[in-house]
Amino acid sequence: MVDDIAERLARSLPASGGPRPPAGPAVDHLARWLAVRETVAWQEASNRGGEGPVTPARDGAAEDIRAFDRALDPARAEGLLAALERLRADAAHGTPLDFALLRGWQQHVLGTARPPEFRTLPAFAKRGRERYGIAPDTRARLDACLAESAESAGRADSAGSGEDAGAPLPLTVRAARAYLDVCFFHPFDDGNARSAFLALVFVLAREGVTLDSVSLLRRVTLQADSAQDALSLANYVDVHLAETRRRAAAPAS
Template sequence: MLDFELLRGWQRHVLGTPELPDLRSLPAFAEKGRERYGVGPDTRARLDACRAESAASGDRPLPLTARAARACLDVCFFHPFDDGNARSAFLTLVFVLAREGISLDRVALLRRVSFRADAPEDGLILARSIDTHLTATRRGAVGHKN
């Protein structure tokens, strides 16, 4: 299950720290201070609610690429840790795909793209990029079978 404890475990691994990191307790800044990520008593609950929406649901069926993009951007923009949030966001994206049996052949371009919290179109751009990578992976898989 994609929950905060899983994110904490990834974070400990990618940062190489002995302890599990806590949810940050102070506002965070990115893009040379142009973007601010607040924190409040409901931050963890809101993050948990958003992550829950990454699972397939009969109530609001969203395409897998949209759910993966949303989960990734949620981690980016909630910015739950003091450091390494982009890495956790990418691992979240990969996890959402893998949970449904999907892996991508190449991810380098996905790792190089940055998004702004105040640019709603960026979520669509990321979803389209994931779809492009997924299509390329499927083409490669079909090509290897011949």
């Protein structure tokens, strides 16, 4: 949410206002993320949550939106809930995750008349501390990264050497990586944190997994150039999945 607000404030300022950035070439944090993405030891992420579908008694994503987003703005919450409903329908059909799918959800998130387009300028987040570049192939590269969220494509090809290299990545890792891809490609002019969250929920839902809580996943700040942050997010997803399975299996009191 802080990132969303910072983006809106930055766009509202005059071009000549505020402190000037340091001299020298601008850092491209999208490029940094793509470099880090290839070196993260994804196979080291915890996998206590296991594999296979799980349907808990409550939809944690929907409950969090009703509790958190509705307190901020009822219209914001309704847009997210509409996107979540469409997301779950897309997941049930096994739809591939790409930018076209994201923008369909984002129309509900932002309440726009038509699905928003991919950004055409460099984007900024974290009060301007991170800058995400733009190139003619940026959208295509996002689609290629998001395609790796599918079970058949989610392999540890870049996770270093060893017996686990090339093995399928756990669902929790693929969901976390999709979240980070959307965060750092930053495809929209607004609402990228919400889009990243929806992407994560979709990757889980496509394999029959619903979390009964998502609190750790919407209250974090992650750095584009930190491999440890990437692993931490995957571990957070796994914590939620393990707890969801435990509570779903517990006998009703």
